[in-house]
Amino acid sequence: MKTSFTVVKGSVTMARGFRAAGMAAGIKSSGRKDLALIVSDAPATVAATFTTNQVKSAPVRLDMQYMVASGGVARAIVANSGNANACTGKIGRIHARAMAVAVARRIKCPEEQVLVCSTGRIGVNLPIVKIEAGIKKLLKTVSRGGAHEAAQAIMTSDTRPKEVAVRFKLGSRAVHIGGIAKGSGMIHPKMATMLAFLTTDAVITRAHLQRALSAAVKQSFNRISVDGDTSTNDTVLLLANGAAGGKPLGGQALARFQVALNFVCLELAKKMVLDGEGVTKFVTVTVHGAMNERDAEAAARSVVNSVLVKTSWCGGDPNWGRIMDAIGYSRAKVREDLVDIAYNGVFAARRGVATKVSLQKLRRSVKQPTFTLDIHLHLGHGRCTMYSCDLTEKYVELNKGE
């Protein structure tokens, strides 16, 4: 199944019938790109997942309403960076809606078919006049080639745009899935300040599309952690316009779609971690042999959210004691005399105590920019992999104020 698709150089406009554009509309004081637009030529079926935070931005609340009102059909996504439009009260709701209306009026669709996303600082009102002017310009420039600018325009403290695309064949028909994403700060397993916009030309029912997206998000965007904070704006949108033709995906074809979608989501998620604020290490943490899946996830989350573990990675210190500590205070059942811990396959601890492997040898793993950490609890069959990074002085510097 793993090779049942091909990775291609492309982005959110890889699937036929999608166009995009990005520009600097003047929201960011830096003058960088801050407004993106993705348009589907035909009405597309849409699936979405939103932040689990109780404090939700105005666009997140609006999109949730729109998803209901439209019956899961969308024509466009308009997104800005530099301002989260969160904790902005009534005026924030008016602004979010104005963004949708500005697009809908010009592409002639109901407003609820335009989804809105914002990312950036919380609690500041949007410069809506600049945004409306920007939208007008973007609508004139949307093209298949504009995806890269759109990927740039949703960046906040990201240092590079994040784009992935794949192609696979169903009989004689080529199906594409492409996407862009932004991450960087506030990145946490349960939907972080992250936006991801995905498109596909597959023909697929709304129910299957939502199920496929939820499954893909669970094993990708919900399995990464930079700093343990869950934002108010997280959104993943997947638009399927059916341009590939054929009958709706089912059975084996649907399974292949899922595999390809999982790949796209996981690649984008990994790019987020790699581009996390101040990150110098990419760490794949797997908990094996937990009592159950829930315990495996709880133990893995505890490790990837431990400030002490993450700072030890920063220094290239294979401090497995901090890992024992982190799993010990997690909700997962742990018997310390059963725990094995390995960095890049080299066991630092077995049955809860240090192995004879030299500190020097262990350090070699943790000093690499990418390594694995495997934790075996030997209590059952629960397993969970998460993708994380180190916590550096640079992270603090980047986040300590304006």
Next chain:
Amino acid sequence: MKTSFTVVKGSVTMARGFRAAGMAAGIKSSGRKDLALIVSDAPATVAATFTTNQVKSAPVRLDMQYMVASGGVARAIVANSGNANACTGKIGRIHARAMAVAVARRIKCPEEQVLVCSTGRIGVNLPIVKIEAGIKKLLKTVSRGGAHEAAQAIMTSDTRPKEVAVRFKLGSRAVHIGGIAKGSGMIHPKMATMLAFLTTDAVITRAHLQRALSAAVKQSFNRISVDGDTSTNDTVLLLANGAAGGKPLGGQALARFQVALNFVCLELAKKMVLDGEGVTKFVTVTVHGAMNERDAEAAARSVVNSVLVKTSWCGGDPNWGRIMDAIGYSRAKVREDLVDIAYNGVFAARRGVATKVSLQKLRRSVKQPTFTLDIHLHLGHGRCTMYSCDLTEKYVELNKGE
């Protein structure tokens, strides 16, 4: 009630009948003091609270057994820094017991009347020969004046010893409570890498002593957070030798003892936060009007453990949006359009949106070394105060490896 005791210059030997000593036994490679001993001339009633981590150090497990075996009687506490004796397996258990036995043999008491504590790096075996030699020396030097050395000898990355003592009168009798503590890294609400040793000459039953200690710990050591990690070694011990004379405390006298004990614990806890690794800001966070106490605590913990909130404090940035975000993803019920947030009494947000107070004015509060943060949820009567600090580049530097 608040002024029903006097703060006096003193320490863990303020109560009559207690002696202490500290020395450099060679556990720390730096050559600093690393072994402490506190001896009660008479058998003392003892109360204790231990880490909630499932991974527990050898001395924590031993002390829990000893507390049962001795029926809650103790003659001495022996503690080392520089090595946690955690995740050290069978050899760790042998070492912890050897420390107790070395003391017990010389002061002629059952081994279970000697409580053992260790703090420092996890997963490394203790240099037990050096420690046994050290104990022999310490037993010759214990004195009322030795408390300060004991306070120094339990320090790890602490920059200063932490000592508090109070006196209050019950009729004509003077009663004392004194204590020493260490904190610094891995400091988290639910018992962190913290040790606190408290003594009193009050006459008090074991049940009352334990109840008083548990209540005091709940509102002090369990209400602080430096980095959100809960250690394997946390221990608070309170010894009461009855040297003040009189009948066992009850009624109003017991209430006054509780107030004084609360004060001692809270002072030591605050000292830990102030001396947290790399800390430049001390922040008192209070959540008001939560649905219930549990919600208030959950919201407060979420704020004091948010890496993003703590880094904003570091930079003196009154970023109330990050606070909204942190309470939003806590388990506490939050309605964002009801939330008020104030720094040093100045409201940054009301009903979930920014007030008209200038950023400059808010910055003045957050730039101070000590300030308050009050969060009003307006949902009920739950209230919780926690004591926290900023997260700085220095913290990362201190923790990123050897």
